[in-house]
Amino acid sequence: MEICIVGTGYVGLVTGACLAEIGHRVVCVDDDREKIATLKRGELPIFEPGLDNLVTRNRGAGRLSFTADLKEGIEAATVIFICVGTPPLEDGDADLSAVEQVARRIGELSSAYKLVVEKSTVPVQTGMWIEKTLKVYGGGVNERFDVASNPEFLREGSAVEDFLHPDRIVVGVEHPRAERLLRELYEPILHRAFTCPIHSKCEKVRPVPFLVTDIKSAELIKHASNSFLATKISFMNSVADLCELVGADVELVAEGMGLDRRIGRAFLNAGLGFGGFCFPKDLQAFVKIAEKCGYDFGLLREVDRINQARIAQAIKKLKDQLWILKEKVVGVWGLAFKPDTDDVRYSPALALINRLLAEGVAVKAYDPKAMERALQQLPSLVCCQNPYEVASGADALVVATEWKEFANLDLTRVKSLMRRPLILDGRNLFDRQKMKAMGFEYLAIGR
Ligand code: NAD
Numbered sequence: 001m002e003i004c005i006v007g008t009g010y011v012g013l014v015t016g017a018c019l020a021e022i023g024h025r026v027v028c029v030d031d032d033r034e035k036i037a038t039l040k041r042g043e044l045p046i047f048e049p050g051l052d053n054l055v056t057r058n059r060g061a062g063r064l065s066f067t068a069d070l071k072e073g074i075e076a077a078t079v080i081f082i083c084v085g086t087p088p089l090e091d092g093d094a095d096l097s098a099v100e101q102v103a104r105r106i107g108e109l110s111s112a113y114k115l116v117v118e119k120s121t122v123p124v125q126t127g128m129w130i131e132k133t134l135k136v137y138g139g140g141v142n143e144r145f146d147v148a149s150n151p152e153f154l155r156e157g158s159a160v161e162d163f164l165h166p167d168r169i170v171v172g173v174e175h176p177r178a179e180r181l182l183r184e185l186y187e188p189i190l191h192r193a194f195t196c197p198i199h200s201k202c203e204k205v206r207p208v209p210f211l212v213t214d215i216k217s218a219e220l221i222k223h224a225s226n227s228f229l230a231t232k233i234s235f236m237n238s239v240a241d242l243c244e245l246v247g248a249d250v251e252l253v254a255e256g257m258g259l260d261r262r263i264g265r266a267f268l269n270a271g272l273g274f275g276g277f278c279f280p281k282d283l284q285a286f287v288k289i290a291e292k293c294g295y296d297f298g299l300l301r302e303v304d305r306i307n308q309a310r311i312a313q314a315i316k317k318l319k320d321q322l323w324i325l326k327e328k329v330v331g332v333w334g335l336a337f338k339p340d341t342d343d344v345r346y347s348p349a350l351a352l353i354n355r356l357l358a359e360g361v362a363v364k365a366y367d368p369k370a371m372e373r374a375l376q377q378l379p380s381l382v383c384c385q386n387p388y389e390v391a392s393g394a395d396a397l398v399v400a401t402e403w404k405e406f407a408n409l410d411l412t413r414v415k416s417l418m419r420r421p422l423i424l425d426g427r428n429l430f431d432r433q434k435m436k437a438m439g440f441e442y443l444a445i446g447r
Pocket residue numbers: 006007008009010011012029030031032035083084085086098101102119120121122152153154155156277278
C-alpha cells in the first residue's frame with residue numbers, strides 16, 4: 001500500500017520504517033527541514049534500538065523516503081498517518097495546533113480519496129474535529145476522506161519490537177472502508193507474515209488482537225491506558241512512602257502484589273516517578289478533556305500530584321544526609337527519562353538536576369545516550385565521559401535512570417573515587433545489603 005506519515009519523530013519514524021519493513025511504500029514527511037536533511041544523509045535524528053538497520057534497509061529497497069513537502073508526501077498515498085507532536089499547553093490541555101494544521105493542509109491538497117489516521121495521542125473528540133476540518137478545507141466533499149483513530153502503544157527503547165509485535169492493534173472507525181484498509185495494512189503484523197528483523201528465530205507467533213471500535217472509544221483507550229499505567233506507578237510510590245515509615249521493603253511488596261495475575265508486576269516500580277513525552281502530558285490532557293466534558297477526574301489529579309512530589313522528596317533525602325546542599329558536589333547517573341532512549345522530555349532526572357542547581361549544588365552527570373539532548377535543554381550542565389568521572393570527588397551520587405550499564409559498574413572503584421560514599425538510588429537499581437556491606441551510605445526508595 002502507498003502510505004504517508006506526517007511527523008517523523010519517535011512515533012512517525014518507527015511507524016514509517018516498520019510499515020516499509022512489512023512491504024508498504026512509505027513517504028515520511030516532517031516540517032523540520034533539518035530533520036529531513038539528516039534522514040536523507042542516512043543518519044538518524046533519534047536513538048532507538050534496531051531502527052537504524054530498518055531505515056537503511058528500506059531506504060535502499062526504495063520502500064522508504066523522506067520529504068519536507070506535504071504535497072509530495074500525500075500525492076500517491078491512500079493512507080495518511082498523523083504522527084505530529086501534541087505537547088501540553090500551559091493549563092495541561094493538549095496543544096492540537098499541529099494536528100489541525102496538518103488536517104487543514106491535507107484537506108486543501110488532496111484530490112483523490114484518502115484515509116486520514118490519527119496516531120498522535122489526542123483527546124477524545126479530536127477525530128470529529130479532523131473530519132470537520134477535512135471537509136471544510138477540502139471544498140465540502142466528505143466522501144473523499146475517511147477518518148480513523150489508531151492509537152500507538154509503542155515504548156521508546158523497544159519501539160521497533162513493540163510496533164512489529166504489539167499486544168493489540170486498536171482501530172476506531174466510522175466506515176467499513178476504513179476498517180478494510182487498516183486490516184489490509186496491518187495484515188502482515190496480525191498474522192506474522194513477515195521475516196522478523198529483530199529475532200533470527202522469532203517465536204512470537206500468536207495472532208495479534210485487532211480491536212475495532214468507534215473513533216471516540218479508540219481515542220479514550222489510549223488516554224485511559226496511559227493514565228492507568230501512571231496510576232500504578234503513583235500508587236506504588238505511595239506504598240513506598242508507607243514502607244519507609246514502617247520499615248518494610250517496597251520491592252518485596254511489589255513482588256508479592258505482582259504475582260497476582262489480576263495485578264501483574266509491570267509498572268509497580270517505586271522511584272523518582274514517571275516522565276517522558278507521554279505519561280505526564282497525557283494524564284493532564286485526560287483530566288482536562290474530562291473537565292471540559294463535565295467530569296472531575298480527581299483520581300488522576302492526585303496521581304499527578306503524587307508524581308510531582310517525588311523530586312522534592314528526593315531532594316529532602318539528600319538534605320537529611322548532607323545538611324547544606326549549597327556548594328556540595330552531586331553526581332547524577334542518567335538523564336534520559338528511562339533507559340534505552342535518548343529522550344529527555346519531562347525527564348525526572350532533569351527535574352531533579354534543576355532543583356539541585358537552584359540549591360547551589362555543583363552537579364555533574366553522565367548518560368550513555370542522552371547527554372546531547374540534555375545539553376540542549378540545560379546548556380550549563382557539566383557532562384562527564386563516564387560514570388566514574390561523575391563519582392570522582394562527589395559528596396553524593398544519584399541514580400536517576402536505571403541503565404543496565406550502571407548496574408554493572410565497579411562499585412569499589414566508585415566508592416574510592418567519591419568524597420563521601422553516599423548514594424541515593426532513585427531507581428532501586430542496587431542490592432541494599434550489598435551496598436551497605438561495601439560501606440556505602442545507601443538510600444533507596446521505599447526500602
Ligand atoms: P516527536 O516530537 O518526536 O515527533 C513529532 C514530529 O512532528 C516532529 O519531528 C515535528 O517536527 C513534526 N511536526 C510537528 N508539526 C508538524 C507539521 N505541521 N507538519 C509536519 N511535521 C510536523 O513526538 P513523538 O514522540 O513521535 O510523539 C508524537 C505523538 O505520538 C504524540 O501525540 C505522542 O503523545 C504520541 N505517542 C508518543 C509515543 C512515544 O513514546 N514517544 C508513544 C505513543 C504515542
